[in-house]
Amino acid sequence: MSGLLIVIAGPSGAGKGTIFHSLLERMPNTVASISATTRAPRGKEVDGVEYFFKTKEQFEEMIARDELLEYANVFGNYYGTPKKFVMDGINSGKNIILEIDVVGAEQIKRKFPECVGIFIMPPSFEVLEKRLRGRATDSEESIVRRLSEAKRELSTYKMFDYIVFNDNLSEAIAQTETIIKAERNKISRNESKIEQLLNE
Amino acid sequence: MSGLLIVIAGPSGAGKGTIFHSLLERMPNTVASISATTRAPRGKEVDGVEYFFKTKEQFEEMIARDELLEYANVFGNYYGTPKKFVMDGINSGKNIILEIDVVGAEQIKRKFPECVGIFIMPPSFEVLEKRLRGRATDSEESIVRRLSEAKRELSTYKMFDYIVFNDNLSEAIAQTETIIKAERNKISRNESKIEQLLNE
Numbered sequence: 001m002s003g004l005l006i007v008i009a010g011p012s013g014a015g016k017g018t019i020f021h022s023l024l025e026r027m028p029n030t031v032a033s034i035s036a037t038t039r040a041p042r043g044k045e046v047d048g049v050e051y052f053f054k055t056k057e058q059f060e061e062m063i064a065r066d067e068l069l070e071y072a073n074v075f076g077n078y079y080g081t082p083k084k085f086v087m088d089g090i091n092s093g094k095n096i097i098l099e100i101d102v103v104g105a106e107q108i109k110r111k112f113p114e115c116v117g118i119f120i121m122p123p124s125f126e127v128l129e130k131r132l133r134g135r136a137t138d139s140e141e142s143i144v145r146r147l148s149e150a151k152r153e154l155s156t157y158k159m160f161d162y163i164v165f166n167d168n169l170s171e172a173i174a175q176t177e178t179i180i181k182a183e184r185n186k187i188s189r190n191e192s193k194i195e196q197l198l199n200e
Numbered sequence: 201m202s203g204l205l206i207v208i209a210g211p212s213g214a215g216k217g218t219i220f221h222s223l224l225e226r227m228p229n230t231v232a233s234i235s236a237t238t239r240a241p242r243g244k245e246v247d248g249v250e251y252f253f254k255t256k257e258q259f260e261e262m263i264a265r266d267e268l269l270e271y272a273n274v275f276g277n278y279y280g281t282p283k284k285f286v287m288d289g290i291n292s293g294k295n296i297i298l299e300i301d302v303v304g305a306e307q308i309k310r311k312f313p314e315c316v317g318i319f320i321m322p323p324s325f326e327v328l329e330k331r332l333r334g335r336a337t338d339s340e341e342s343i344v345r346r347l348s349e350a351k352r353e354l355s356t357y358k359m360f361d362y363i364v365f366n367d368n369l370s371e372a373i374a375q376t377e378t379i380i381k382a383e384r385n386k387i388s389r390n391e392s393k394i395e396q397l398l399n400e
Contacts, residue, residue, distance in 0.1 A: 118385075119387075121397075124397060124400070125397065125400055126400075151398065154394065154397065154398060155398055157387055157391075157394050158387065160387050161386070161387060162382070162385040162386055162387060163385060163387055163390050163394065164385055175381070175382075175385055178378050178381045178382045178385075179382045179385055181375070181378045181382070182362070182375075182378045182379045182381070182382035182383075183382075185318075185362040185363060185364055185375055185378075185379055186361070186362055187319075187357055187358065187360050187361060187362060187363055190363050191357075194321075194354065194357050194363065197321075197324060197325065197354065198351065198354060198355055200324070200325055200326075
């Protein structure tokens, strides 16, 4: 059976990074997608491990050839999700998981509707505000901006398949894991197996 | 949050009855649907516990008033699923679970598309045949009939949401439970909560 492409999104402060990393630890056969980027390697970063490092020309060729599930230009550097890495992974039965913003998630959903879109949400905007203030690293202006950003992100909810309210972290991790497991039993993911049984 | 209506179907010999009963034991807040019937109570059966006992006239009135999610006439007796019992349960946050044949499942799916349809399937028709022969209660003719019936049932798979291959019983129970849990995180089941958050 093919693996799944799991797309995790949600506002900053929702805990999606923590959930993402614990899924990678807890779920066997689940690996993180590796992005391509034109930014220079830093420190001990290795090509094909942290990122696929590309020149601007190489990256734009990947765009032209439709070899990316999504991409964005962030402050002059390209970042994107190579289709080949994802498809090779799921075709070999692995789940590929990636954490991304809602704009990237939308691009992926359009190119690969079979992906599982999971939106991680704080229990309320009030709680999110408290969390952002609790960090004490953000200015008032940045908190206000993040909150309105969070609202804008949640408003795209209809393109996602699931929502997890991260009220209690371990519960939110368990729910996300449960979603991924249940997806394997979806009729749409078992059609070829069923048709094979029917034709026996 | 509303509960779910969970519809369990699958061929005779797939183990759906066992899965059904263990879900009722394992999942808090999950109760069995109670059917209405025109057959006479047997032994210590109590109205509203094993069945809602109805006269033929009462049952046909329920049909006329569209008060049943599905019904069938089996050897002269009516059996059906009262809509009110199901709706009261899920509106109070309970999961209502019912075990039914594919014809009934199709009626329910048409009247209540939000239900979760789970098809329980043996790992193969070969295994099903072995199981039926293992019972040693069925005649050769009945085994052949049950097998062709099973194939006909599986061929309706597209109306279901999930399929569970019952190769290993405890694994099949766990998968079914996982499906029910994950459904609560579906975007479609959280729209009113999300819209409320967005309008805060």
